Amino acid sequence: MSDSDQGLALGCHLSTSKGYEAMGKTAVSIGATTFAFFTRNPRGGNAKAIDPDDAAALRELLRSHRFGTLVAHSPYTMNLCSASEDTVDFARRALAEDIERMELLPGNYLNFHPGSHVKQGAERGIELIVEGLNQVLDPGQKTTVLLETMAGKGSEVGRTFEELRAIIDGVRHDELLGVCLDTCHVNDAGYDIAGDLEGVLTEFDRVIGLDRLKALHLNDSKNPVGSHKDRHERIGEGTLGMDAFARIVCHPLLRTLPMVLETPNDLDGYKREIELLRGLAANTGE
Numbered sequence: 001m002s003d004s005d006q007g008l009a010l011g012c013h014l015s016t017s018k019g020y021e022a023m024g025k026t027a028v029s030i031g032a033t034t035f036a037f038f039t040r041n042p043r044g045g046n047a048k049a050i051d052p053d054d055a056a057a058l059r060e061l062l063r064s065h066r067f068g069t070l071v072a073h074s075p076y077t078m079n080l081c082s083a084s085e086d087t088v089d090f091a092r093r094a095l096a097e098d099i100e101r102m103e104l105l106p107g108n109y110l111n112f113h114p115g116s117h118v119k120q121g122a123e124r125g126i127e128l129i130v131e132g133l134n135q136v137l138d139p140g141q142k143t144t145v146l147l148e149t150m151a152g153k154g155s156e157v158g159r160t161f162e163e164l165r166a167i168i169d170g171v172r173h174d175e176l177l178g179v180c181l182d183t184c185h186v187n188d189a190g191y192d193i194a195g196d197l198e199g200v201l202t203e204f205d206r207v208i209g210l211d212r213l214k215a216l217h218l219n220d221s222k223n224p225v226g227s228h229k230d231r232h233e234r235i236g237e238g239t240l241g242m243d244a245f246a247r248i249v250c251h252p253l254l255r256t257l258p259m260v261l262e263t264p265n266d267l268d269g270y271k272r273e274i275e276l277l278r279g280l281a282a283n284t285g286e
Contacts, residue, residue: 008249008281009068011035012261012270020050020105021057028061030271031278034068034258039098039110040075047097055104062105069258070105071146071180071215074098074112080132081115081125081157088128091115096136099143106142109215109258111180113148114158114167125157130170137173146180146214151188151230159189159228161207168212178214179204182262183248184233185217187240190226194244201253216259218245218277234263235273242280249281 011032014023027035040047062070078091095112102110117125137145147167152159158167168174181204186193191200204210220238222231236242248254261273 007033008255008278009034009258010261010274010277011258012263012265012274013037013073016048020054021061024058024061024065024067026267027067028065030267031274032270033066034070034260036071036073036111036260036262038073038075039101040094047094047101050101050104052104059105069215070108071258071260072098072102072105072108072110074110076113078112079115079118081117081120081128083118083120088132092132092135095132095145099136099138099141099145102143103141109144109146109178109180111146111148111215113150113156114164116155117157118155120155122155122157122163125155126163126166126170129157129167133167133171133177134173137171137176139173139176141176143176144178144214145176146178148180148217149182149185149189151182151185152190152228153188153230161204165208168208177212179208179212180215180217181213182217182219183240183244184219184221184238184262185230187221187225188223188227188229188231190228192225193248194225194240197244197247197251201251210253213253214257216248216254216257217262218248218259219262220245232263234265234269235261235276245277246280249277255281 011034013036016037078094079087080091082088114129147164150156150158193200220233220240222233223229224239
């Protein structure tokens with residue numbers, strides 16, 4: 001079942017604390033048709049073993065409820081381009097393990113923040129990210145790995161489409177790579193997604209290619225375009241505004257992608273935002 005077959009694939013980040021099937025049931029309870037989850041504690045550390053029967057139960061739930069593609073997330077502390085050799089070693093090990101774990105839910109996405117070069121320079125950061133991806137990507141895997149667009153705070157790599165393109169260009173099995181576009185991040189990085197969505201998508205296509213765009217993180221921003229801050233806000237309550245999200249969820253090139261909310265909300269808040277976004281898309285027959 002592709003995302004385009006079942007209307008908007010909308011969801012949010014959910015907890016794995018009660019298991020995979022329970023996570024899927026929570027998604028159903030709030031009207032979600034996709035969701036994100038951390039492959040391990042978002043602050044890092046060793047991953048908890050996955051019960052294969054629990055993963056199988058989630059696969060059946062996803063099929064029976066016509067879910068779109070899931071967008072798992074590696075931990076924030078996973079930095080493939082750190083200046084610390086130990087940190088890079090952990091990142092490579094964690095990414096390899098996370099890909100292996102995602103193979104229990106084949107055909108879904110694993111998203112990660114490219115990393116921070118920590119005063120080594122973006123060029124060296126990109127080299128290290130490429131080295132790490134070339135070490136862990138396996139042409140036989142069923143999981144597509146997504147590079148997330150970043151806001152550009154500190155020494156983050158991935159603040160421009162060109163930096164993401166440079167990573168993709170260096171990876172041997174680039175067919176296993178895609179991009180997750182975060183609306184808050186690209187706004188804060190300097191791309192005017194609220195005022196010129198078509199222009200941003202045209203630039204993305206020119207530099208990276210729209211065939212690489214696999215998922216969206218839907219977040220309003222507390223800050224103006226180009227602020228390099230990365231402060232998420234609820235949908236319609238930030239500087240992007242409600243009209244921008246109406247254009248995004250109705251856009252023919254975007255509405256077929258899985259869309260994950262990362263706004264400051266509880267489950268009830270996410271349920272309301274999912275309903276809100278479905279309402280915004282209704283006028284195009286969602």
